[in-house]
Amino acid sequence: MTATTAHKRSSLFKQIYGRAPKVYAAFVMLLISQAKGWRKENMFTQINNFITWFDGVVWGLPLIILILFTGILLTTRLGLLQVRHLGKGTEIHGKK
Numbered sequence: 217m218t219a220t221t222a223h224k225r226s227s228l229f230k231q232i233y234g235r236a237p238k239v240y241a242a243f244v245m246l247l248i249s250q251a252k253g254w255r256k257e258n259m260f261t262q263i264n265n266f267i268t269w270f271d272g273v274v275w276g277l278p279l280i281i282l283i284l285f286t287g288i289l290l291t292t293r294l295g296l297l298q299v300r301h302l303g304k305g306t307e308i309h310g311k312k
Contacts, residue, residue, distance in 0.1 A: 291298070
């Protein structure tokens with residue numbers, strides 16, 4: 217890297233760093249990806265495939281089971297709170 221290129225990157229760094237932290241983080245990731253040669257279509261495709269797979273796993277059956285289990289647990293631990301105070305809730309809601 218020549219001195220001119222280093223100076224251009226330095227001044228660009230100062231301009232971007234002064235704007236916002238998110239832009240700074242994106243700039244740093246861009247520099248790292250260029251330095252290590254990660255800017256390949258194949259790698260981004262693999263990352264996208266992994267995220268899509270992980271999204272399908274997390275937002276599928278495990279999350280439904282977790283939500284149902286949490287609801288049942290809270291209902292039993294709070295002593296059927298939503299059933300016991302249903303009359304109060306409808307009474308208050310009806311007054312408004």
